[in-house]
Amino acid sequence: MEMKVHILKKTLACLTAAGLLFSLAACGGQQAQEAAVPAEAENQILVKTEKPAMGELTQSTNYIGTVEPDRLVEVMPKMGGTVNGVFVEVGDTVTAGQPLMSFDTTDLQVSLAAQKASVEVARAAVMSAQAQVDQSLGSTFDLNLAQLESSVQQAKNAYASARQSLRDYDDNNDTAASKLLNQRNDLRDSVAHLNNLIEQAQTDRNRLDKNDADYDHKLQALNENIERLTKEVTAAETQLSMLNSNVNDDDLDATLRNLRTSSRNAQLAYDSAQTIYELTKNDVRNDALKVANASLGQAAASYDAQVKAYEAQAHQLTFASVTSPIDGIVEAVNITENQTIGNGTIMFTVTNKADLVATFFVSEDAAKTMNLGDPITVENGRNTYQAAVAEIGTMVDANGLFKIKATLAEGANLMSGVSVKITASTAKAQGLLIPQGAIYYDAGQGYVYAYENGKAVRHDITVGVSNNDYAEVIEGIDANTDLITTWNPNLRDGAEVSLSSNAGGASSETANTSSSDSSSEAASSEAASEEAPAESSTQEDAAQ
Structure with missing residues (x-):
């Protein structure tokens, strides 16, 4: 069954035909015959044409992402003990190497002194044995x-x-x-x-x-x-x-x-x-x-053995003061003074907000089309920010998706953890492009009409990447094809057609187009193609 895409044009044509019939019915027999159009003119199919354009096509998809700092470090101690002092609060700006807290080292100092005495005893024993x-x-x-x-x-x-x-x-x-x-x-x-x-x-x-x-x-x-x-x-x-x-x-x-x-x-x-x-x-x-x-x-x-034990205890003392590993902002403080903690306790969370990243998840097909440095758009409310793909995950998660990180441009005023709308390119093509309105579908097979020697000739085509406006044609026509871009209910393969007085005929300039899919999941070109027949009617319906 042949299907049409341009519903608006079809509707206008139907309204025009209905008006004409109403006018004829209003006139008497003699007057109707005088006002009637000749049969040849009534059945004439006027079409406009244009030649396919070489260009680049981008298909974009919307995702929901989360803003995160480029670096987030959870600070844990290398020793356990009693907290002697906490030197920062949430929101403080810190530099790498700045002390965050310290442990009480009284017991460790006593143990170190005892171990030092053991070293001296062992040294004396060596001297005696040498003698x-x-x-x-x-x-x-x-x-x-x-x-x-x-x-x-x-x-x-x-x-x-x-x-x-x-x-x-x-x-x-x-x-x-x-x-x-x-x-x-x-x-x-x-x-x-x-x-x-x-x-x-x-x-x-x-x-x-x-x-x-x-x-x-x-x-x-x-x-x-x-x-x-x-x-x-x-x-x-x-x-x-x-x-x-x-x-x-x-x-x-x-x-x-x-x-x-x-x-x-x-x-x-x-x-x-x-x-x-x-x-x-x-x-x-x-x-x-x-x-x-x-x-x-x-x-x-x-x-x-005694020397090594002493050195180990002395080295342990260096862990008594915990410093920030990076420049950043203290996001969380999880300890208090005089608290006893173990060496696996997360004491602080420090983030580096100099570089913010937007994290989102895509399908395998979408991940394969992305490259490092690809531009993306990040929206939060009425504000729009630019970003670039910085990391493409290679390990699938439990939902079958891959993690993508994009670095936001400098100056992005966003808070950590907020949700944002992300628009990313998920398919790209560079080749022969035609308008979506010129494509028809018959049982899933895409085709177009070409103007050839006064007739409309059907050409089956293979459609590649597409968006709401254009589609890539992989095979079936070439850049010299006079593509019929107008819709008519009587348009058939082999039907005689006439060029409209303002028909294009000439090839359009090279196209460079992109569009954004409104869904939160990746939209494939096949899915975009299947939307047209759902909203259009068949030529048979229009003829009736």
């Missing part, structure tokens, strides 16, 4: 070692002197018994010496490093040495046992017995001094150094 290490490595140990070396030398000299005295007596008192006793004493000395060598070899074996590349070779050599020395000790002890069975100490005189006792005692003293010296020089020194270093490590770790 132990120095003692293990320094002059005190060397002095002790020198004293032990002196003791060993003295014992050695005493032993040599006792043996020499015994030999001198034996030389002067050469008896069979004394010779046997000398042999027995020599064997005893030999056994003692061999046993000392065995103990030293066993110690060396226990100290072998298993990670040493030559470990197996050294271990085998020590085992062989221990085995050899053990055999020598066994042989010497066997021989000593035989001598003991042949020697009787009672056969010796008192002087010889005393000399031999002195020699044995001197030997024992020498062996003891040598053992003490070796242990001190090797194991004792190493063990003492290990213990001292371990103590130093523990003391240093404790000191580091």
Whole structure:
């Protein structure tokens, strides 16, 4: 069914036809025939034409938005405690870094002093441990070692002197018994010496490093040495046992017995001094150094922990005074003096009203058409302000909409939180434009009439972006088409038409048009197109 858009023109045409019929009825038969218009003139369709124009088309949509400051900061403390003072009130203008409030720091100061004392105690422990290490490595140990070396030398000299005295007596008192006793004493000395060598070899074996590349070779050599020395000790002890069975100490005189006792005692003293010296020089020194270093490590770790604890508490003191993070106006104060609060409490709200923004929400299609910097209009009552798109949200909300922020021009006198009417461009096109009144629709298919060789020729078209006045034509006609812009109830595809004496015919200048949709939601070009058939009548109705 073919439908018309220009209802006003159709109505005027109907009124004209009705007037003509009324005039004819009022005249008599002869007079009516004389006044009648020839049939050809009565059925003549007069049309006006114009050529499509190249231009830019903008479709705008109205939204409800909210005015907000560009920056809104909720100030929260980094520590909890008792409020010592509040320095601002609602409405005060503040600068970044200006104190807003402070906490009571009495308890924190006491705790910090105690922690500082703990640091000093830990420092003293480190110094003491270091002294132990120095003692293990320094002059005190060397002095002790020198004293032990002196003791060993003295014992050695005493032993040599006792043996020499015994030999001198034996030389002067050469008896069979004394010779046997000398042999027995020599064997005893030999056994003692061999046993000392065995103990030293066993110690060396226990100290072998298993990670040493030559470990197996050294271990085998020590085992062989221990085995050899053990055999020598066994042989010497066997021989000593035989001598003991042949020697009787009672056969010796008192002087010889005393000399031999002195020699044995001197030997024992020498062996003891040598053992003490070796242990001190090797194991004792190493063990003492290990213990001292371990103590130093523990003391240093404790000191580091105490220092970090002190620094943390000292840093906590810097949170006791809370300052404004931005330049702005205090919008809310939520605390009072002497109030105890936690570190998650919102104490102040500070806004920067130097730049106000209008926030509104649009559909996905509308968001895709917007660009940063696009101009928008903000209305509040009778006042109108200009703004520019500053932020286009990329995350859909629970209602399927996207958040848009527009920065208002400087000087906008608006209060935070007020609702405003926002007019924003939601569709744009640049191409071939024609008047909305020239478009007809048949079952959703748009078409126009073109003047071609005295006839009206139908052209189906694809309509793009449109507003209340113009529509973009994507395909179906071109810039040279003589577009029929007048409405007539008898206009059909192929109908003969005549150009009106004041028909346009020439192409209009390039158009640059925009319109605003009055709804609060985005209006698509399709929706705008569907409004025309709802308000128009069909050509068939007009013909009847």
